[in-house]
Amino acid sequence: MDINRIDRLCNWLRNLGNRPDALNSPVFNSDMVKIHEEIIWIAKDIEKEQPLFSYRLIETKDKLFNERNIDWNTRVILINPFAFGKIIEILDILKSLDTNMQEDWWSLIHPDIKRVSKKLYVDGSYANAACDAFIEVNDRVKKLFRKKRPDDKVPDGDAAMKTVFSLNAPLIEFGDRTTESGANTQKGFMEMLAGAMSALRNPKAHANIEIEKGDAMRRLMFASMLMYKIDEAVIYSGIRE
Numbered sequence: 001m002d003i004n005r006i007d008r009l010c011n012w013l014r015n016l017g018n019r020p021d022a023l024n025s026p027v028f029n030s031d032m033v034k035i036h037e038e039i040i041w042i043a044k045d046i047e048k049e050q051p052l053f054s055y056r057l058i059e060t061k062d063k064l065f066n067e068r069n070i071d072w073n074t075r076v077i078l079i080n081p082f083a084f085g086k087i088i089e090i091l092d093i094l095k096s097l098d099t100n101m102q103e104d105w106w107s108l109i110h111p112d113i114k115r116v117s118k119k120l121y122v123d124g125s126y127a128n129a130a131c132d133a134f135i136e137v138n139d140r141v142k143k144l145f146r147k148k149r150p151d152d153k154v155p156d157g158d159a160a161m162k163t164v165f166s167l168n169a170p171l172i173e174f175g176d177r178t179t180e181s182g183a184n185t186q187k188g189f190m191e192m193l194a195g196a197m198s199a200l201r202n203p204k205a206h207a208n209i210e211i212e213k214g215d216a217m218r219r220l221m222f223a224s225m226l227m228y229k230i231d232e233a234v235i236y237s238g239i240r241e
Contacts, residue, residue, distance in 0.1 A: 001046055003095060009038045010091040017084055026076040032065050039064075039087065046094065053090050060086050109220060110227035112136055117220055126216035133223035134201035137193070140230065141165075144172060147239060157201065161193035165233070172237045174229065189229055196226060 012035070019025050043057040063083035069075050106114060113133045120129035141160050145152075148164075148171040155163050164171045167187045174189055176182040200219055211219075234241060 001049065001094065001097075002042070005038070005045075006042055006091050006094050009035070009042065010088060010095070012038075013084065013088050013091075017079065017081075017088075023079055023081060026078065027065060029077060032077050035064065036061055042091075042094075050094065050097070053094060056090055057087065060090075105217070105221075108224070110224040110231075112140070112227055113220060113224045117223075121216060121220065124213075126213055127211045130211060130216045130219040130223075131201060133220050134196055137223055137226055137230075138197060138201060140227070141193070143241070144230075144234070144239065147241070148172070157197040158194035161190060161197055165190040165193060172230075172233045172239065174233045175236060189226075189233075193226055196222065 016022065016027065016031075039057050039061045043054040043061075047054040060083050063080055064087060065077050066080050067075055067077055106118060109118075113136060116132045116136045117129040120126075120132060138157060138160065141164050142154050142156065145154050145160060145164050154160070165174070165186065167177075167183065167190060170177075170186060170190075174182070174185045177186050200222075
């Protein structure tokens, strides 16, 4: 659901409705066409997740404006206040649903990831929000390295992950490595953490890239999953942070 697009259309409609003597003020034909196009786009976008609201948007769209002949040569387009109010009401509900959904998924995000990334994400800085999440993971693992080897040079990025969570000589274990499942878990999370540093932290750190909202959300969820797994490893390994 493209909440920014919904918000823009909602504001556009409110501005039209707030004009002086709005019910008797003509609307440009180009505006009517564009508003219809935006409603159709939004209705199709939410069709799977919100089929009822999608149907109501399409149903109400053609009632949004009335055409009136002033004389034999002049036709004006006027707002239909009932349909106008219904469209704005639906858009407001969709915005409210999106806000609730965002709060719901943030409740699943690790507190450390939420602390460094939520404001950036909410402000629309999606690439920075995602990048900072993995920087936080990296910083935590480096601190854990210092706990275990205070006199050694601290590795960074994928090297830190492969050292701290090494399959053969880990500083921190995810579980019992004497079992096949434990060894596979150690290997799998070491590789995921190392891969995250190379693929998801480093690109933004070295280039000005942009990512979309949905992609940023998925990255934050992944970073959060890794953080929660590190929580488990810290407890299992008896480390006090």
